[in-house]
Amino acid sequence: MPPEVLLKILSWLDAGSLFCVGLVNKRFQELASNNALWYQLYTCQQAKNKRPTLVGGVTDGMGMTHIEEKPKGYWRRLLFKDLTGHSEKWRKKLKAINYYTGLPNQSEQVLRTLPVAWEIKVTEATGRESSFEQTGIYYADTSVTVSWSAVRWPRIDRIASLQLHGVMRVPLTCPRTYRPGWRSLLSTVALNKCAGQVYASDRLVELLFLDQGVTVGVWQEPREIAFIMVNLHYHRLVERSLLGSSTAQYHPDEDKAPSDDVDPEYGLHGYTLHIEMHNTVKKIASARFDQLFCRKDQIVNGYVQLSVISRGSRWKHVPVSGSISLPWMTEALRGRLEGCCMMALTVLDEIQTPFWCFSGPVSMTESNQTDVSYDYRGKSYFIQRWDSEGKVEIELQWVEEEKQYFMVNLLIFLPVSKVNKHFGRDY
Structure with a gap:
């Protein structure tokens, strides 16, 4: 013809x-x-x-x-x-800031409306590549947890790297598998360089945290991938999911605080913390703390220490709703990992711009301390989490009478080098 x-x-x-x-x-x-x-x-x-x-x-x-x-x-x-609405009108919607979280008020709405999906590309040691789109999603106040469960994964020891992409597909009347779209690289995790850290386990699966919010559930026997979860913080998530390319991440201009030559402790006070703990089903705890500070003589081992909650300030103690656990599912099975959940931290500087944002899995370990507490009767547990941008230490107290946990101690550690660079100081 x-x-x-x-x-x-x-x-x-x-x-x-x-x-x-x-x-x-x-x-x-x-x-x-x-x-x-x-x-x-x-x-x-x-x-x-x-x-x-x-x-x-x-x-x-x-x-x-x-x-x-x-x-x-x-x-x-x-x-x-x-x-696809690629005119970037969504930028206007992200200008309104939520006072409680310090993040754009309509992040979830924008992500749902566009709509943005997330995809994992698996590269095996042989060079073979496979891509899988999300099968589950949970939107929290300051982060989103994306999961891949109904997927036939290659063996974990055969995988060279995992790449996470934000994907916006064109709404065409054709099978979703072939539908065109734009991909934006969010992170790359090389498995040959990252063995992963075991966070929790049950009789069926073991939870490994790799890097950059990527969590892998591995079957106890055989050692194959059961599911993958990724926790993504809302800070610039829309931009990172849309404005990068399939091979390069989106890198915005770095925010710097305005200079101040009058205040001798500029950069050591005026911090705000929003903390949220959740799993893939519900919120577990959420709190906001203002006017956090550190004196010069409290800078130790290269870290600025912010004391958020202490045992003596009982009015600041944060109740934890329900059990601390992380539900998981595959195509055929469901389970629950006890003593583990997702956590999202947002530290704002004194002009209320994000200074350190973290999201990822955390797990509890029972404390072996022998100190007697007259305020609470029950076991104590610790949560510790750190990355290159900061550290957090949390103490949880189980209250037998009320059958729930309370957050009774919380410390944030910020690298002095990061503070100096952001505020133009030399502490």
């Missing part, structure tokens, strides 16, 4: 059908990439959006020669960007 006849037939297809036709073979790929076909679909989309001024601006003086002179795929890319 002559190509002119085929092009006439293809001109009756919608965008999704035309895109799928291009996957048949090389000949149909060439025909389905015709600029005139996609230009026609693009102008129709503009008319549906009731933007006659824009349509006029596109079509004025645009003869068939000019349309075809555009690079191959030009009009298709414009149409796809228009269909």
